[in-house]
Amino acid sequence: MKTRMWPAAFAVGLAAVAAAATVPASAQNRAAPVIHLTMWQQWGGGHERAALDRIIREYEALHPNVRITELPVTNNAKILSAITGGTPPDIIDLGTSLYLGEWAAKGALMPLNGFIRKTHLDTGLFTANSWKPVTYEGKVYGLPFMDFDVGLLYNKKLFRAAGLNPNDPPKTLEQLTADAYKLTRVGPGGRIEQLGFDPVYPGQANGQVATIEDLGWLFGGGWYDQATHRVTADLPANVRALAWEKSFFTKYGAKAMSAFLASAGAYLTPQDPFESGKLAMVYDGPWALAYMKANVPSLFPDIGVAPFPAPSGLSGRSGTTFIDTNPQVIPTGAKHPMAAFQFIAWEATNPQVTATFAQLVANLPQLRHVPSFPWENDPRFRLFMQEAAGTNAHVWPQLTVSTQYGVALGQAEQEATIGGMSAKAALEQVQQSISQALAGAP
Amino acid sequence: MALGLLAPWIVGFFGLFLYPIGISLYYSFTNYDILQPPQWIGFLNYAYMVHDPVFWQAFYNTAYMTVLGVPLSLALGLGLALMVNARVRGVSAYRAIFYLPTIVPTVAVTIIWMWIFNPDYGLLNGLLGLLHLPTPGWLSDPGWSKPALLIMVLWGTVGQTMVVYLAGLQNVSPELMEAAMLDGAGGWARLRAVVLPALGPVTFYSAVTGVISFLQLFTQAFVATSAGGAGGAGDLGAPVHSTLLYSLYLYQNAFQFGHMGYASAMAWVLFAIIFLLTVALFGLGKDLVRGEGGTA
Structure with missing residues (x-):
């Protein structure tokens, strides 16, 4: 995707040069000097970019003294070196909050509380949970835009074929495990032909740091104790969650489980294991519905969505998910922070813009009230909206070492599932290395 | 005037070469996350390396690749060179074919190899399955991923070694070969007593450059694990x-975790390792180099 972006980026660059060349003449006719804002966005090219450009043109029409140039930039190293070098853009659409706290702690992002106060932005327009991923140590570092979460998606056709009731998705994790076994077919030589559930798929591909992140919360665990400022990777509940993941690898063999995934096509393509009907259940987000509709329309009506079930005895935790958003942030050193804030505030609080984008990318509106859009009328999509607003929606801990913590957790998941390590030992390793890193080890 | 003409080089050499090298040495003694000014911490980065299990894992992986890769690459390169040195019809076509992998872009080739190594639908396991041989998980199996990586790297680099050996073979003195033949030396004896000693300098050159490039392996592993299949994003x-690999962990520390100081320290340790190994190889290689028809 990156390579295809270049011609487009080049064209935009040329356009920007052309615009810069022509603007001064027309600007002289106006009272206010023209402010040029640059925005680095993570939507890439394609229809998302076209929608963003429409939004920008609409804003420019309303604010004749503002010109906004957007560029697709997703490389964090590039973003960080631009901030360090003192030449950051005015606005960055981060795409995830996984390292928002980390960057904020290091002074790379501007706190927005002052702007919110000055412009009297009504924070009550947003759903309460939308603020969770953009808040670090009590301060807001980004405006939420297009929230996302995960739930249980399942293939009703495969349920029927396995003799399960397609309208009765599992209500407990134990039931999900039993259903998953029934939905699994193993061929000659132990090769998995169809799998009920794969605890490591799609893993971090869908925005979580690893599946274990959500499973830890589902089992009643957690990853950081705000009160004691302690990493809690090795909580017994987290260990039980990882042991549950491992049980699938013990049952079907680590080699067969890895081969199943390695042989499948890339995530969100018609060859991905869920879309191709080889995997019966996934812990994934609302956009999976949109991709299903586009890629395999024949299967789309047979996709069910349900809250991901919790272990029996913890039924209150069913529907556990991470909650994240596409934070619209202003990097430290931005030339026109106030103008930048005015744009992101307009963008993030505009109900029509929000509805349009939510429909386009099948993500959740960050606003409480938006005009009706087609996805919203699909009860399956609405379930994701309800979960995102619920009490079981959690955020990944915002720490100075969030990235490293996430990588270490993904690593522990691998160690336990295919590396033969015990769930306890794998998480104790994370506990030790991240506690050390948090304490300031290099 | 002269200075003006030299300026581009001077700026390039000092600004883009010497300065980064010097500053990375300084950063290696600091805690530096790119965003905040570096803090001097003395040898802490180096001390931390000793206790970092992931560092040792990366070190082991790289050592594995080098220890197996360099001798294999020399042996295969020599073998191929001997084969395409034969006077048979279409020999230049064979030479071109064996050299071809070296000029194909590594990233594209790695992605193709990932398909070849695909456990269920890959070409390789398809062939192995036909022959009723075991079909490993290759890149998805921790026990097989390094051999798979090694195959990938060797396929792409052996052509280079072959060409260097081929050039060396043209240098083997025909008089010596003839004398050996008259003395009744068979093919194997001629190879051992005449050809290999004559190829000493080439072997030495290939070993040194091989060790250096194997210790710095990056692209294949980076592409294979960051492009990922369905699982690894x-x-x-x-x-x-x-x-x-060592370079991969260095990259991860620098650009994913923001541990620029630690990454700089790792870079200097790698430099020290390469330097010491090269010095050692030069010591060992004295005898090899002397082999060249008495001219060395």
Whole structure:
């Protein structure tokens, strides 16, 4: 995707040069000097970019003294070196909050509380949970835009074929495990032909740091104790969650489980294991519905969505998910922070813009009230909206070492599932290395 | 005037070469996350390396690749060179074919290899299955990922070694070969007593450059684990750190974790290792180099 972006980026660059060349003449006719804002966005090219450009043109029409140039930039190293070098853009659409706290702690992002106060932005327009991923140590570092979460998606056709009731998705994790076994077919030589559930798929591909992140919360665990400022990777509940993941690898063999995934096509393509009907259940987000509709329309009506079930005895935790958003942030050193804030505030609080984008990318509106859009009328999509607003929606801990913590957790998941390590030992390793890193080890 | 003409080089050499080298040495003694000014911490980065299990895992992976890769690359390169040195019809076509992999872009080739290594639908396991041989998980199996990586790297680099050996073979003195033949030396004896000693300098050159490039391996492992199949969206060094090479871990520290100081220290340690190994090889290589028809 990156390579295809270049011609487009080049064209935009040329356009920007052309615009810069022509603007001064027309600007002289106006009272206010023209402010040029640059925005680095993570939507890439394609229809998302076209929608963003429409939004920008609409804003420019309303604010004749503002010109906004957007560029697709997703490389964090590039973003960080631009901030360090003192030449950051005015606005960055981060795409995830996984390292928002980390960057904020290091002074790379501007706190927005002052702007919110000055412009009297009504924070009550947003759903309460939308603020969770953009808040670090009590301060807001980004405006939420297009929230996302995960739930249980399942293939009703495969349920029927396995003799399960397609309208009765599992209500407990134990039931999900039993259903998953029934939905699994193993061929000659132990090769998995169809799998009920794969605890490591799609893993971090869908925005979580690893599946274990959500499973830890589902089992009643957690990853950081705000009160004691302690990493809690090795909580017994987290260990039980990882042991549950491992049980699938013990049952079907680590080699067969890895081969199943390695042989499948890339995530969100018609060859991905869920879309191709080889995997019966996934812990994934609302956009999976949109991709299903586009890629395999024949299967789309047979996709069910349900809250991901919790272990029996913890039924209150069913529907556990991470909650994240596409934070619209202003990097430290931005030339026109106030103008930048005015744009992101307009963008993030505009109900029509929000509805349009939510429909386009099948993500959740960050606003409480938006005009009706087609996805919203699909009860399956609405379930994701309800979960995102619920009490079981959690955020990944915002720490100075969030990235490293996430990588270490993904690593522990691998160690336990295919590396033969015990769930306890794998998480104790994370506990030790991240506690050390948090304490300031290099 | 002269200075003006030299200026581009001077700026390039000092600004883009010497300065980065010097500043990385300084950073290696600091805690530096790019965003905040570096803090001097003395030798702490180096001390931390000793106790970092992931560092040792990366070190082991790289040592594995080098220890197996360099001799294999020499042996295969020599073998191929001997084959395409024969006077048979179409020999230049064979030479071109064996050299071809070296000029194909590494990233594209790595992605093709990932398909070849695909456990269920890959070409390789398809062939192995036909022959009723075991079909490993290759890149998805921590026990097989390093051999798979090695095959990938060797396929792409052996052509280069072959060409260097081929050039060396043209230098083998025909008089010596003839004398050996008259003395009744068979093919194997001629190879051992005449050809190999004559190729000493080439072997030495290939060993030194081979060690250096194997210690710095990056692209193949980076592409194979960051492009990922359905599972890995970006597990550098997956599965279970089995392909986390030294350079990969260095990159991860610098650009994913923001541990620029630690990464700089790792770079200097790698430099020290390469330097010491090269010095050692030069010591060992004295005898090899002397082999060249008495001219060395």
